[in-house]
Amino acid sequence: MIQVTNLFKQYGELIAVDHISFDIYDGELFGLLGPNGAGKTTTINMMVGALSPNEGSVTINNEGFPTEPDVRKRIGNAPQSLALYDELTAEENLAFFGRLYHLRGKELEKRVMYALELAGLVDRKKDRISTFSGGMKRRINFACAVVHNPEVLFLDEPTVGVDPQSRNLIFERIEELKNQGRTIVYTTHYMEEAQRLCDRVAIVDHGKILALDTVENLITTYGGTSVIEAELESLPDESINLPGRLVGLHLRVETDTPLEDAMHLVESGVRFRTLRIDRADLETVFLNLTGRRLRD
Amino acid sequence: MNSILFLALKDLRLLARDKFGLFWVIAFPLLMALFFGAIFSSGESGASRLSIAVVNESSSSVAKQFVEQLQQSSALSIRYMSHDSARTLVGMGKLAAFVELSDSAKQASSFFLKDMPVIKVGIDPKRKAESGYLQGILTQAYFVLMQQQIMNPAKIQQAVDDLILQIDSSSTINPETKAVMKRFFSSLKQFTEYLSINGADSSSSFLEASPFASPPIEMEEISVDVDKPRSSFEITFPQGLLWGLLGVTMAFAMSIVQERTKGTYLRLRIAPITRAQILAGKGLASFLACVLISVILMTIAKLVFGVRVVNPAGLALAVVCTAVCFSGIVMLVSVMGRTEQAVAGAGWAIMLVQSMVGGGMVPLMFMPSWMKVLSNFSAVKWGIYAFEGAIWRGFSLHDMIFPLVVLTMIGVVTFTIGVTILMRYEQ
Structure with a gap:
């Protein structure tokens, strides 16, 4: 388990992380969702031991601070920036980082091959990183974090600037790693990524955690009602009791159970020319919590 | 590690x-x-002269003329000094070489420059280029001097007379050989008298083809060991x-x-x-x-x-x-x-x-x-x-x-x- 307690980091007047506390359970995929500059990367850097907090502490697997070498061996980190040596090949990059984690000989070869397969770049292993596309670099950046087989994985915006193909591959690999029982901390400002991958999500803004729960619970608690917007083919019989508000042929219904309500209308004999259901999502949750959109 | x-x-x-x-x-x-x-490098070998010391401790007039000939060379910068000073400066690397002419050194066996002492050159053996360059200049000066001697029939006649006297007084040459040699040198004297009467032509093939001996140069190696x-x-x-x-x-x-x-x-x-x-x-x-x-x-x-x-x-x-x-x-x-x-x-x-x-x-x-x-x-x-x-x-x-x-x-x-x-x- 990872325990973050009262973490605080300040740069001059700017408070980057403001006394945040949370626990991450073993095998959990935990998301930090927030706009750029919310304090996600600073939090991650303190969690991996690269940055000293002004206050607070981080404990990983109840073994101590992430600055201790034994703890560090169990951590993998894919930084937001492409932290690779451009003039080394993909294989050389992976082998170099593997050696820093004391992998040697056959074990190193095996792990490098595993990481290359994970990144889907076995056939490009002898090519220098400088010849790779942005998506390929992002995948190798991700693979470097897992080459030493860490128990805990920190992924800081791992899909920034990648093509849809690479993004899907990264998602699949993250799900594979989660299924293997690894604990994964994932930061993103894409709500759909958090919604697809994360067991629990902490919504972060201005260095604070605004809400923390499962995606469903966050939507239920902070998302508000869903909306059905429909254009009817004709006015229904007066015997049908329509929910919501009907103006001409335009029907608007606010409800917590949009699918059930839409099905009930169809079964009652209401015919739709157009039908749209706006369900609440994490974007709505963030909007409701902060008054701003995630990408503002 | x-x-x-x-x-x-x-x-x-x-x-x-x-x-x-x-x-x-x-x-x-x-x-x-x-x-x-x-x-x-190009500045050293082109624009600047080779700095040498000349040690002239010979009393012969030929040695003096030889030094004057060197003095005229645009390739050399000459300083006159004693043997010890010259050797020290060359050893310190402050001069490229020294050229010494001394009566104590054995005399060169040249017919035309018979009083010419052996030319002793002191130079660092690693200065191969300068050494060759200097030897060329010395040889040039030597031949110029020799040419001047040849161009003066009176001097050649005097030299031939001296030789005939030496042959007469020699006790090691047998009489037949003496007779042949005296006939040869007498003929040479008549030839030079003819030149003296009719004027010499410095570009004549006779002069160019003369079997001159190599200049009497002795090289001494002096290693430079300072800064x-x-x-x-x-x-x-x-x-x-x-x-x-x-x-x-x-x-x-x-x-x-x-x-x-x-x-x-x-x-x-x-x-x-x-x-x-x-x-x-x-x-x-x-x-x-x-x-x-x-x-x-x-x-x-x-x-x-x-x-x-x-x-x-x-x-x-x-x-x-x-x-x-x-x-x-x-x-x-x-x-x-x-x-x-x-x-x-x-x-x-x-x-x-x-x-x-x-x-x-x-x-x-x-x-x-x-x-x-x-x-x-x-x-x-x-x-x-x-x-x-x-x-x-x-x-x-x-x-x-x-x-x-x-x-x-x-x-x-x-x-x-x-x-x-x-x-x-x-x-």
């Missing part, structure tokens, strides 16, 4: 794959050394070498700041290695690169351009201490800004000033005295000084201690400052 080595090897591999960086580290310093070396560079390359290679080290410094300083900006430094920081190991890896990489560049350039200097190494152990120490010095400077330069552009700008500005003040562009000997004082604050000055000390200044290990200690101290101090600032950045 393995981690430090892996870090260092990674950096060296990156340097080796950066062709543009390699140009500044190896090719540019080499080109500089060659370019300026060639310019200074003067024998070729311009002995000055320009230490300068070029320091440019190479400046190139290494900038390459590694940039690599450190790139590690920070690209995020690879973050990966290193969270790996199970200490900060000290990371910094030691960086230091080792730049140290090895500096040593490698020094060895490559010095090998080329020695094998291709004949640059000597008077003190090999001193040179090894100079390489090591200079590498320590510039490895420290790498760390300081790398923290002179937070971005690559800032470090590149500040780094090259500092390196160029260091080089300019320290004799990396213009040798210190040509600088005004106030600039020489200022140069004491330049690592480049101490680096060049240490290399020159080992290459041609003839420094003993004791003489080298001071520059080596200064270089090491610069390295330690700059490394410490650099690491302190880097740790602040990490906060």
Whole structure:
């Protein structure tokens, strides 16, 4: 388990992380969702031991601070920036980082091959990183974090600037790693990524955690009602009791159970020319919590 | 230790794959050394004269005429002095050679220049080019003198008369031979009398075809063992070498700041290695690169351009201490800004000033005295000084201690400052 307690980091007047506390359970995929500059990367850097907090502490697997070498061996980190040596090949990059984690000989070869397969770049292993596309670099950046087989994985915006193909591959690999029982901390400002991958999500803004729960619970608690917007083919019989508000042929219904309500209308004999259901999502949750959109 | 080595090897591999960086580290310093070396070399052999001493202790008029002939040569700058002074100055490398004419030396057995003493030349055996050049000038002067003798029939007649008298008085030549020789020389005398009456033609085939003997030159080898560079390359290679080290410094300083900006430094920081190991890896990489560049350039200097190494152990120490010095400077330069552009700008500005003040562009000997004082604050000055000390200044290990200690101290101090600032950045 990872325990973050009262973490605080300040740069001059700017408070980057403001006394945040949370626990991450073993095998959990935990998301930090927030706009750029919310304090996600600073939090991650303190969690991996690269940055000293002004206050607070981080404990990983109840073994101590992430600055201790034994703890560090169990951590993998894919930084937001492409932290690779451009003039080394993909294989050389992976082998170099593997050696820093004391992998040697056959074990190193095996792990490098595993990481290359994970990144889907076995056939490009002898090519220098400088010849790779942005998506390929992002995948190798991700693979470097897992080459030493860490128990805990920190992924800081791992899909920034990648093509849809690479993004899907990264998602699949993250799900594979989660299924293997690894604990994964994932930061993103894409709500759909958090919604697809994360067991629990902490919504972060201005260095604070605004809400923390499962995606469903966050939507239920902070998302508000869903909306059905429909254009009817004709006015229904007066015997049908329509929910919501009907103006001409335009029907608007606010409800917590949009699918059930839409099905009930169809079964009652209401015919739709157009039908749209706006369900609440994490974007709505963030909007409701902060008054701003995630990408503002 | 393995981690430090892996870090260092990674950096060296990156340097080796950066062709543009390699140009500044190896090719540019080499080109500089060659370019300026060639310019200074051509100046030596073309515009300037060969400085020699002439020791004329002969009382013969021929010797005097020979010296006058040398004096007319535009290829020589002549100073007259005693044998001891000449030998000392040649030994110190302040004169290229000395030419001595002495009555005590055996006389040359030339028919036309019979009073000509043997020409003794003292020169360092390693000055092969100058030696050949000087012998050519001496031979030219000798033949010019001989030609003058031939062009004077009265002198030849006098010489023939002297010979006939010597033949008459000789007790070792048998009478038949004496008769043949006297007939021959009498005929020669008649021929010269004919020339004297009808006028001589200096361009006649007779004169050109005369079987003259080689000039009587004896060579003496005098080794130069004191502080003067024998070729311009002995000055320009230490300068070029320091440019190479400046190139290494900038390459590694940039690599450190790139590690920070690209995020690879973050990966290193969270790996199970200490900060000290990371910094030691960086230091080792730049140290090895500096040593490698020094060895490559010095090998080329020695094998291709004949640059000597008077003190090999001193040179090894100079390489090591200079590498320590510039490895420290790498760390300081790398923290002179937070971005690559800032470090590149500040780094090259500092390196160029260091080089300019320290004799990396213009040798210190040509600088005004106030600039020489200022140069004491330049690592480049101490680096060049240490290399020159080992290459041609003839420094003993004791003489080298001071520059080596200064270089090491610069390295330690700059490394410490650099690491302190880097740790602040990490906060």
